[in-house]
Amino acid sequence: MPAQPLNRICYVEDDEDIQRIVRISLEKVGKMTVEVVSDPLVAIERIIAFKPELVMLDWMMPGMDGPTLFRKMRETPEVRDLPVVFITAKASQRELDELRSLGAAGMISKPFSPKDLPEQLRAIWHALP
Amino acid sequence: MNSSSTASGRHASPANVDLRQSADPRYVLADRVEQLYSQMPIAIGATIVAGAFATWELQGRWLTELVFIWGAIVIAYSGAATALLIAYRRRSDVIGNAEQWLRSLGIAALANGVSWGLAGAVFFRSLTEEQQVFLSFLFAGITSIGIPVYAASWPIFAIYAAGILLPFTYTLATFGSRLFLDIAVLVPALYLVYVGIAYRLHQVFISGYRLRHAYGKLTDDYTALNQRLEQQLVELEEARRQVEASGRKLALFAERSPIAVFEFDVEGRIQTANPSAETLFGFAAGELIGQTGTDKLFATAIRDEVRERWRELFRSRAPVIGLRAISTRRDDAEITCEWSLTPLVSPENRVISVIVQGRDVTQQLEAERMKQEFTSTLSHELRTPLTSIIGSLQLINSGVLGDIDKDVLELTTIAERNGQRLLDLINDILDVEKIESGKLTLFPEALALGELIAESLALNRGFADRFKVRLVTAGEVPAVTINADRKRMLQVMTNLLSNAAKFSPEGGTVEVAVAITDDSVRVGVSDSGPGIPESFRERIFGRFAQADMSHTRQKGGTGLGLSICKRMLEMMGGKIGFSDRTGGGTTFWFELPKHS
Numbered sequence: 003m004p005a006q007p008l009n010r011i012c013y014v015e016d017d018e019d020i021q022r023i024v025r026i027s028l029e030k031v032g033k034m035t036v037e038v039v040s041d042p043l044v045a046i047e048r049i050i051a052f053k054p055e056l057v058m059l060d061w062m063m064p065g066m067d068g069p070t071l072f073r074k075m076r077e078t079p080e081v082r083d084l085p086v087v088f089i090t091a092k093a094s095q096r097e098l099d100e101l102r103s104l105g106a107a108g109m110i111s112k113p114f115s116p117k118d119l120p121e122q123l124r125a126i127w128h129a130l131p
Numbered sequence: 132m133n134s135s136s137t138a139s140g141r142h143a144s145p146a147n148v149d150l151r152q153s154a155d156p157r158y159v160l161a162d163r164v165e166q167l168y169s170q171m172p173i174a175i176g177a178t179i180v181a182g183a184f185a186t187w188e189l190q191g192r193w194l195t196e197l198v199f200i201w202g203a204i205v206i207a208y209s210g211a212a213t214a215l216l217i218a219y220r221r222r223s224d225v226i227g228n229a230e231q232w233l234r235s236l237g238i239a240a241l242a243n244g245v246s247w248g249l250a251g252a253v254f255f256r257s258l259t260e261e262q263q264v265f266l267s268f269l270f271a272g273i274t275s276i277g278i279p280v281y282a283a284s285w286p287i288f289a290i291y292a293a294g295i296l297l298p299f300t301y302t303l304a305t306f307g308s309r310l311f312l313d314i315a316v317l318v319p320a321l322y323l324v325y326v327g328i329a330y331r332l333h334q335v336f337i338s339g340y341r342l343r344h345a346y347g348k349l350t351d352d353y354t355a356l357n358q359r360l361e362q363q364l365v366e367l368e369e370a371r372r373q374v375e376a377s378g379r380k381l382a383l384f385a386e387r388s389p390i391a392v393f394e395f396d397v398e399g400r401i402q403t404a405n406p407s408a409e410t411l412f413g414f415a416a417g418e419l420i421g422q423t424g425t426d427k428l429f430a431t432a433i434r435d436e437v438r439e440r441w442r443e444l445f446r447s448r449a450p451v452i453g454l455r456a457i458s459t460r461r462d463d464a465e466i467t468c469e470w471s472l473t474p475l476v477s478p479e480n481r482v483i484s485v486i487v488q489g490r491d492v493t494q495q496l497e498a499e500r501m502k503q504e505f506t507s508t509l510s511h512e513l514r515t516p517l518t519s520i521i522g523s524l525q526l527i528n529s530g531v532l533g534d535i536d537k538d539v540l541e542l543t544t545i546a547e548r549n550g551q552r553l554l555d556l557i558n559d560i561l562d563v564e565k566i567e568s569g570k571l572t573l574f575p576e577a578l579a580l581g582e583l584i585a586e587s588l589a590l591n592r593g594f595a596d597r598f599k600v601r602l603v604t605a606g607e608v609p610a611v612t613i614n615a616d617r618k619r620m621l622q623v624m625t626n627l628l629s630n631a632a633k634f635s636p637e638g639g640t641v642e643v644a645v646a647i648t649d650d651s652v653r654v655g656v657s658d659s660g661p662g663i664p665e666s667f668r669e670r671i672f673g674r675f676a677q678a679d680m681s682h683t684r685q686k687g688g689t690g691l692g693l694s695i696c697k698r699m700l701e702m703m704g705g706k707i708g709f710s711d712r713t714g715g716g717t718t719f720w721f722e723l724p725k726h727s
Contacts, residue, residue, distance in 0.1 A: 019519040023526065030531040062511065091514040113518035113554060117529045 004055075008127040012037045012054035014045045014071065015089070016063045023116050024058075032120025042066040050080045056107070056127060057081075061090035069101060076104060085130055087123065089114065154344035161229040162340040166283040167236055171216045174280045175209050178243060181273055182206070188265055189254055201250055208246050212239050233284065240277075240287045244294020247273055251299035256306065267314075270295055278325060282332035289326045296322050391468070391489040395424050397482055399441060411468075411491055413461030424487065430457040430465065440472070444485065448476050455492070466493045506564055513557055521550040552689075559691035563674065566698045573616040573702055577726045580652060581608040583617070584643055587624035595632040595641065602628060605644040612726040613652055615703050623699060626692040627656040627719050634660035635716075647725075651705075655720040657712050672697045672707070696721070 011034055015021050021038045028034045037052040039045045042063045049057060057075070059068040066074075068088055075081045085107035098109060108126035110119070182205035189198045219232055247270065255266060274292050281288035296318055304315035385392045391408035393401055401424050404416045412419070412428065419427060429437050433456045440451045451472040458466050468489040475483045524547035526532060528540065535543070565571040588602045595602050613620075631641040639659040646653045663671060674694045697707050705723035712718050 017515060017519070020515070020522070023519060023522040026526055026532070027522070030526070031529070091511050091518075112514055113521055116522040116526050117531075 004127060004130055006055075008034065008055055008124050010035045010037075010052070010054045011056050011058060011123070012039065012049050012052050013058040014039045014042055014063070014068070015058075015060040016040055016042070017060070020060075024119065027116035027119045028123075031117060032123070034120065042068075042071045045071055046075060046078055046081060049075070049084070050078075054084065056123065057084050057086045058110075058123075059086055059088050061088055069097065072101065072104065072106065085127070087126055154341040154348065157226050157229070158344045159337060159340045160233070161226050162343070163283040163336060164229045164232050164236070166336065167281065167287070168216060168219045168232070170280040170283075171212060171236075174240075174243065174276070175212050175216070177273065177276050178205060178212075179209050181269055182209075185250060185266070185269060188262060189258070194254060194257060197253065201246075201253070204246055204249075208239075208242055212243070215239055233287075237284075237287045237290060240281060240291040241294050244277075244291040245298075247295040248298035251295070252302050255299070255302045270299055274322075274325065278329055278332070282329055283336045285326060285329040285333040288329040292322055292325055388488075391491075393419075393424060393428075393487040393489075395485040395487050397445075397484065399424050399485075401427065402484060408489070411460075411466070411489065412458065428458050428489070430459050433457055441485075444472055444474055445482060448474055448480065448482065450474065458489075466491055467496055468492060502564075502568075506561065509557060510561060514554070517550060517554050517557070521547060521554065524550060556689045556691075559689045559695060562695050563691055566695065571699070571702070573619060573699070575614050575616050575703060577612045578615055578617055578620065580611050580613055580645060580654070583613075583620055583624070584608055584645070584654070587621055587628060588643070590621065591625055591628040591632070594629055598632050598635065599637045600632045600635045601640045602632070603640055603642055605642045608643075608645050609647055611645075611647055611652055613723045614726040615705075615723055616699075619699050619703075623696045623721065624656075626696050627721075630692065630719070631656050631658035631660070634658050636660070651722050651724050653720055653722045655718045657716055657718040659712075659716040662711060662715065662717055663709065671709070 011028060013021070013024055013028075013036060015024065015038065018040070021040070025036050025038055028036045037048065037054060039048045043065050059071060061068040063071075068090070072086055072088075075084065075086065086105075087108045087110060088101065088106060089110050089112060091112040101109075107130060110122055114122070182202060186198055186202035186205075215235055219235075222228065222232070251266065251270060255263060258266065274295055277288050277291045277295075281291055300315050300318045303311040303318065306312075385403075385405045388405060388407055391411045392403075392405040393408055394403045396402050401419045401422050404414075404419045408419070409416055414427075425434050425437050425441070437454070437456060440454055444451050451470070454470040454472070455467060456470060458468055460466060469492045470487065470489045473486045473488075475486060477483050524543050527535060527543050528547055562571070584604060585608075588604070592602055628641060628643075635641055635658045641659075642657045644655045644657065646655070672693050674691055693707075700707050700721050700723070703723060705721055707719070707721040709717055709719045
């Protein structure tokens with residue numbers, strides 16, 4: 003369990019509406035600091051710059067999907083150890099198992115409740131080793 | 132040609148040799164015995180007549196008593212011989228005792244001969260010359276008669292004649308007359324000639340009887356063979372008719388079959404193709420027959436795999452089923468067919484040919500793909516905007532953005548609730564689709580029932596609050612584990628609890644009770660609602676089942692929930708049902724096996 007409470011979160015998501023909802027949810031309900039990235043292709047440098055404690059990835063994005071971005075992060079030393087949580091509307095059990103074996107910290111299914119999202123993230127954060 | 136015909140002419144025809152050898156010796160012997168006995172009346176008659184003559188001629192001398200005694204012996208012999216003949220005629224076993232009968236006849240013949248011989252030995256010396264001539268003549272005649280009578284067995288003739296001639300020869304030799312001594316020398320020579328003739332006749336008889344029996348046997352064999360052949364011909368004709376009928380049936384099956392049917396030879400060349408095959412591939416049968424099936428029917432990319440499966444079929448003799456392969460039609464259009472290859476194997480385990488059947492699944496695959504695409508679209512494209520809608524409304528309604536006007540809040544609450552309903556419907560439709568297509572995967576694990584119930588109550592309390600209904604457990608939930616999929620069990624509980632809350636009166640209570648049996652756990656969710664209308668009970672677990680459509684509009688619900696619960700519980704080895712609750716209301720229950 004990490005010593006400090008969860009505070010800085012980076013969210014990679016192409017849908018602007020959901021970006022906004024998540025931002026409001028995390029900032030207003032969760033009192034967290036949020037960095038939202040729209041383009042997955044520049045996500046890694048933005049994450050490096052922002053230095054979040056946890057990264058949230060959308061599953062389906064144009065240009066590069068969440069799992070691919072996740073694998074790329076695993077290959078990048080600066081962000082390799084960041085906990086990653088996927089937000090997805092659909093994923094086969096096989097894909098989920100694969101991501102878990104690669105080290106994904108958790109999965110939140112769409113549609114999520116913005117009221118409960120900060121709590122869900124904190125639960126995943128507390129469950130980390 | 133010449134040499135071969137000479138060669139065959141030099142040897143006795145093997146058929147003849149075999150024919151005579153094939154006669155059963157027992158039958159031949161029996162026939163000879165029969166021949167001998169059939170001559171007995173002549174021998175007996177001749178003995179009586181000759182005996183009577185001799186007695187008459189020889190009486191009136193000093194030996195009169197002796198002559199009569201001799202006559203009595205001849206009569207006694209004749210009686211005994213007649214008795215033997217009668218016994219022979221009455222015998223039951225014609226074949227078996229032939230040798231015994233032959234021996235008896237030999238003894239009789241010896242007795243006959245000796246009785247005459249005795250007459251010669253005893254009377255000859257004291258007879259007149261005339262009488263001596265008479266007796267000699269009689270002996271010659273009696274001996275001669277023996278040849279035809281005993282010809283079927285020369286040894287019998289030999290002992291018969293010896294019985295007559297031996298004592299007579301002795302008498303002649305010791306008589307003291309020069310003439311009689313000469314005769315005594317001639318008689319044995321004559322005897323040997325007689326026996327020689329009897330031997331020849333004996334051989335002729337045996338040969339004749341053998342031929343007769345061999346021929347008879349041949350005729351019998353031939354008749355039996357003929358009958359067997361006739362029977363086999365009838366059976367063969369019947370079999371031919373059956374084969375022809377089943378052949379016609381098979382041909383009809385292939386011809387009218389909606390799937391393509393080919394017959395390949397063991398080299399993989401097309402032997403026959405039915406009309407469906409012609410239609411499917413666009414080739415006339417004439418263009419297909421004789422071609423290598425793999426090259427003609429399958430797209431280049433798949434040919435290697437098809438060849439491998441073909442070889443496997445020859446190795447294992449087992450049919451190949453469900454082989455999906457892309458084929459190129461005559462018009463270059465690509466189609467996907469599902470193939471089955473069935474080897475026709477002979478009783479010697481040799482592959483005779485291979486029946487190849489192909490079903491066009493192109494449209495089916497396209498339909499499956501479209502359905503999957505639709506499901507995927509429904510899943511993603513509908514859920515994503517709903518996430519935004521419901522999420523936004525939730526944030527507004529939660530008050531984190533500040534106070535909102537009461538009327539606005541009422542409307543946004545309605546919007547959130549209906550958004551949620553839409554989402555529930557989508558989720559339910561997706562579940563139904565997964566169940567139908569067999570793609571619903573469950574992840575059963577050992578679950579503590581108490582925790583599951585507590586969690587489901589917590590999840591649904593907010594919903595129940597809207598109807599001012601309390602969710603409670605009836606007493607302590609016993610510590611028991613079930614083997615079930617956690618997420619799906621929460622879905623089942625949510626369904627039952629939300630239904631119970633919806634149909635309970637305001638201020639009512641929904642009660643969850645657990646009962647444990649030996650190997651299963653039963654969970655009941657009881658409401659205090661109006662009960663289930665009689666007309667609805669039958670179809671309550673059917674799809675889109677709603678007792679009263681006005682409820683749907685009032686309280687929400689897709690009408691899919693219970694049918695999904697039923698299928699999921701069944702997949703987990705459980706069942707679901709309901710019963711009326713005493714004092715009003717309904718109890719919905721499900722049973723699941725205990726975790727062992």
